[in-house]
Amino acid sequence: KQEVTQIPAALSVPEGENLVLNCSFTDSAIYNLQWFRQDPGKGLTSLLLIQSSQREQTSGRLNASLDKSSGRSTLYIAASQPGDSATYLCAVDHNDMRFGAGTRLTVKP
């Protein structure tokens, strides 16, 4: 059974810092991995989708990497801003979509 773990559970950084969120999964047989952002009272927003054949995806200040063989993905956020404060979730898809518990990020002005 696929298990997805995210570390750390919570992270607080000053504005402007670069930061890394980690996601690990136990079964490397995945179709893709996604990173999401969850804001209070809103649906999830998909940030980046990495297909199983890809190693990374970039969008603006975000960069996500995927190492399928070791069951790891990282989300790198450059030059963090207070508006980046949210919960970040990763999810792997292989017949079922499995989510991690999320990392709650707070970026202080």
Next chain:
Amino acid sequence: NAGVMQNPRHLVRRRGQEARLRCSPMKGHSHVYWYRQLPEEGLKFMVYLQKENIIDESGMPKERFSAEFPKEGPSILRIQQVVRGDSAAYFCASSPTSGGAGDTQYFGPGTRLTVL
């Protein structure tokens, strides 16, 4: 406490037919979200409902799609006159309140719709 349940897990429809997807939230949860994942694309928000109310339907296609969450029973996502482009995985999630700080959305296993 059973998790979010969706049924059917797989649904095959011919063009022009109707598809009904059901989502039973976790016990005690009164907020339901529906998402769609098209092949090769990321998950996209469709609609957010509370019991008997649609709160945010900004992600719903304007035609053929509707959603409800009645006082009793599961939430239903209904797609009328399906077309091949509706083929996707449809996920629902539930949360106990409005998904504010400390509330997590719990996802169901999804319904994979195939339109022939």
